[in-house]
Amino acid sequence: xxxxxxxxxxxxxxxxxxxxxxxxxxxxxxxxxxxxxxxxxxxxxxxxxxxxxxxxxxxxxxxxxxxxxxxxxxxxxxxxxxxxxxxxxxxxxxxxxxxxxxxxxxxxxxxxxxxxxxxxxxxxxxxxxxxxxxxxxxxxxxxxxxxxxxxxxxxxxxxxxxxxxxxxxxxxxxxxxxxxxxxxxxxxxxxxxxxxxxxxxxxxxxxxxxxxxxxxxxxxxxxxxxxxxxxxxxxxxxxxxxxxxxxxxxxxxxxxxxxxxxxxxxxxxxxxxxxxxxxxxxxxxxxxxxxxxxxxxxxxxxxxxxxxxxxxxxxxxxxxxxxxxx
Amino acid sequence: xxxxxxxxxxxxxxxxxxxxxxxxxxxxxxxxxxxxxxxxxxxxxxxxxxxxxxxxxxxxxxxxxxxxxxxxxxxxxxxxxxxxxxxxxxxxxxxxxxxxxxxxxxxxxxxxxxxxxxxxxxxxxxxxxxxxxxxxxxxxxxxxxxxxxxxxxxxxxxxxxxxxxxxxxxxxxxxxxxxxxxxxxxxxxxxxxxxxxxxxxxxxxxxxxxxxxxxxxxxxxxxxxxxxxxxxxxxxxxxxxxxxxxxxxxxxxxxxxx
Numbered sequence: 001x002x003x004x005x006x007x008x009x010x011x012x013x014x015x016x017x018x019x020x021x022x023x024x025x026x027x028x029x030x031x032x033x034x035x036x037x038x039x040x041x042x043x044x045x046x047x048x049x050x051x052x053x054x055x056x057x058x059x060x061x062x063x064x065x066x067x068x069x070x071x072x073x074x075x076x077x078x079x080x081x082x083x084x085x086x087x088x089x090x091x092x093x094x095x096x097x098x099x100x101x102x103x104x105x106x107x108x109x110x111x112x113x114x115x116x117x118x119x120x121x122x123x124x125x126x127x128x129x130x131x132x133x134x135x136x137x138x139x140x141x142x143x144x145x146x147x148x149x150x151x152x153x154x155x156x157x158x159x160x161x162x163x164x165x166x167x168x169x170x171x172x173x174x175x176x177x178x179x180x181x182x183x184x185x186x187x188x189x190x191x192x193x194x195x196x197x198x199x200x201x202x203x204x205x206x207x208x209x210x211x212x213x214x215x216x217x218x219x220x221x222x223x224x225x226x227x228x229x230x231x232x233x234x235x236x237x238x239x240x241x242x243x244x245x246x247x248x249x250x251x252x253x254x255x256x257x258x259x260x261x262x263x264x265x266x267x268x269x270x271x272x273x274x275x276x277x278x279x280x281x282x283x284x285x286x287x288x289x290x291x292x293x294x295x296x297x298x299x300x301x302x303x304x305x306x307x308x309x310x311x312x313x314x315x316x317x318x319x320x321x322x323x324x325x326x
Numbered sequence: 327x328x329x330x331x332x333x334x335x336x337x338x339x340x341x342x343x344x345x346x347x348x349x350x351x352x353x354x355x356x357x358x359x360x361x362x363x364x365x366x367x368x369x370x371x372x373x374x375x376x377x378x379x380x381x382x383x384x385x386x387x388x389x390x391x392x393x394x395x396x397x398x399x400x401x402x403x404x405x406x407x408x409x410x411x412x413x414x415x416x417x418x419x420x421x422x423x424x425x426x427x428x429x430x431x432x433x434x435x436x437x438x439x440x441x442x443x444x445x446x447x448x449x450x451x452x453x454x455x456x457x458x459x460x461x462x463x464x465x466x467x468x469x470x471x472x473x474x475x476x477x478x479x480x481x482x483x484x485x486x487x488x489x490x491x492x493x494x495x496x497x498x499x500x501x502x503x504x505x506x507x508x509x510x511x512x513x514x515x516x517x518x519x520x521x522x523x524x525x526x527x528x529x530x531x532x533x534x535x536x537x538x539x540x541x542x543x544x545x546x547x548x549x550x551x552x553x554x555x556x557x558x559x560x561x562x563x564x565x566x567x568x569x570x571x572x573x574x575x576x577x578x579x580x581x582x583x584x
Contacts, residue, residue: 209417210417213417215409215438
């Protein structure tokens with residue numbers, strides 16, 4: 001008899017209970033997915049640290065100040081200083097060159113280009129941003145780097161005597177940090193431009209019209225309404241470009257005449273980056289050599305993390321300013 | 327400081343679509359002229375053609391004549407930015423610049439006109455905010471972001487921003503449709519105050535609002551979807567709302583359609 005009285009009750013609760021079952025499954029799937037990502041990152045971090053520690057142990061704090069890279073020598077002498085310097089310098093130079101062009105391109109497509117042209121070139125840009133950057137890198141290495149030699153010589157001749165950065169003391173130019181930076185700039189240009197275009201497209205029409213209605217010219221509309229609204233998005237786009245430049249391996253390895261010294265003469269051959277060094281040294285590395293390379297990877301990980309934290313800080317501060325929280 | 331607007335045979339297009347057809351309307355200075363009519367009747371398009379904002383939309387264009395105290399604003403020699411400074415506009419949704427302070431929002435138009443002196447800017451900011459009835463509420467927090475204000479305050483900030491550059495005409499495109507009733511009343515009082523100084527044109531969906539604030543009312547409608555909007559009747563607001571000449575106007579104001 002209990003079954004008989006139980007049946008109608010079961011029928012009434014059945015529909016919600018099935019929905020709850022679906023919720024449970026969905027909940028489970030997304031929690032597992034999120035947890036998996038965290039576990040993966042933790043596993044990578046643990047691996048990097050565990051493998052790096054034996055190498056860093058051998059040289060101690062000198063790991064951070066030493067410029068040379070002889071991990072398999074006895075006694076081992078190697079450090080991250082020159083590599084980290086080259087990595088940050090080449091990426092920063094690349095961004096300094098790529099960002100103005102990328103923003104200009106994005107502004108042209110969203111603000112100035114005729115609608116149809118803007119749309120088609122926009123599709124093209126999205127497409128170009130999806131092409132692996134090493135493809136552009138190859139073009140940069142084989143076409144651009146040789147073409148840059150006279151440019152560097154010309155700049156050196158004009159201002160090199162006064163500005164040491166542009167001076168090449170041995171009169172050789174090709175495989176320099178500057179050349180690597182230009183190649184990196186070409187590589188990050190499409191992604192930054194495509195992201196910035198997306199950011200500018202999100203600017204509400206109301207803000208543009210507010211500026212137009214005050215009698216603003218196109219440039220003033222951009223200055224008043226488009227750039228301020230897009231600020232955090234632009235920072236995000238730049239940081240993604242920076243991340244790409246920091247981690248770029250093959251193209252940089254092809255360009256740079258690897259040397260291990262901190263040198264501000266960006267036109268002279270030499271310089272190296274963490275990623276390029278890992279690629280070129282991995283094959284010949286012994287046990288300590290591998291551990292040392294992994295330690296350098298850990299530093300790259302840390303630099304990327306730091307850059308992201310700074311970017312988030314900038315975005316957060318501009319968001320706070322916009323919303324008016326204290 | 328207020329000018330007469332006269333349109334003759336005004337036609338406004340979006341691409342090949344004719345949105346407004348053959349509008350002949352004279353808008354007198356120091357009066358509030360309300361534009362009423364059902365959705366899609368072209369009243370917003372019409373008002374946006376009075377300061378050449380219509381053409382900001384890609385593919386949009388205008389034919390016919392719009393005279394501002396006798397000068398054709400569509401003459402090729404007209405400086406559009408100067409025109410838009412002379413004919414200010416307030417939009418449907420409050421749109422203060424989100425990253426700017428209250429002060430900078432009001433000063434934005436003046437800065438575009440090359441005003442740099444701080445004392446001059448400060449004076450204009452205070453005067454405009456006072457006229458917009460917002461000074462008392464924000465005078466102690468001019469450096470806070472414009473976006474920190476309530477919706478009604480933001481709309482008054484936008485009015486202050488528009489009048490800061492001392493325009494001759496103030497166009498208001500449904501200025502209260504995104505606001506609560508109390509804020510709406512505040513803005514309506516403000517509109518009545520401002521007509522001492524400016525030629526005011528208000529587009530509104532709210533017939534009570536047109537009756538409350540305007541001296542002259544113009545009724546627009548469309549015959550059917552896809553047809554252009556046309557001006558049906560214009561006259562003293564009291565007449566339009568009591569004994570309109572056209573049957574369509576009467577049907578609309580008595581709530582039989584629209």
